[in-house]
Amino acid sequence: MNVFELNSAVAKIKEKAESGEIEPETLADTLESLEDVRNEKLDSVANWINEDESKIDWLDKKIKQLTKLKKHYQTQSVNLSKFLKIAVESSGHESIQTNKFNFKLGRLSYRTIVPDVNKIPIDYVTYPDPKPQANKKKIKEDLQKGKDVPGAYLERSRKVVIE
Structure with a gap:
């Protein structure tokens, strides 16, 4: 019997007891045996939940470790690429x-640099949550056209291509 069938059986036994169809001694034994089986099943489910939560905690820690390791390798890769670029240049x-x-040096490109979004004209600011951001695409277009955008500038950028 599953837990729900056991609960139903307990309810039926209690109904019979109330109507006097079952002797008190038989009632106590029957209820006890049904409740013992039900409680054992419920305990098993609780143990299963505890095991799953333990696995979730372990996975959370592992994810944090792997994320940290991934960040380390990404930073290392960026720094090594900068080294190669300087070496070739x-x-x-x-x-x-x-x-x-x-x-070999890749093609020359320009990055839009905005050190402080609060120092650029309001026309170049967007307001997504949670804080204002510079519209770097619009700033770059205007700077390349020769317009002055206070608080922003273009930085020459080249990457090294490894073949």
Whole structure:
């Protein structure tokens, strides 16, 4: 019997007891045995929940560890790429060929830099939650057209392509 059938059986036994169809001694034994089986099943479910919650806690810790490790490798990759870029740029060539790789400077691009969103004109600010943000696309377009946007500037940017 499942828990719901056991609950139903307990209710039927209690009904019979109230109507006098069952002797008190039989009632007590029957109820006790049904409730013992039901309680054992409920305890098993509670144990299962506790095990699942323990696994969830372990997974949460593992996710945090892996996220931290991922961030470490992302930062390391960015820093190593910057190193390669400086190495190629300082060589005075557009590329450096080694036995295994060809390192060449990618095309020149520009990044929009806005150190403080509160110092740029209101026309270049959007207001999503939770705080205002610079509309870097609009700022970049206007700066490239020669317009002055106080509080913002373009920074030359090149990446190294590894072939």
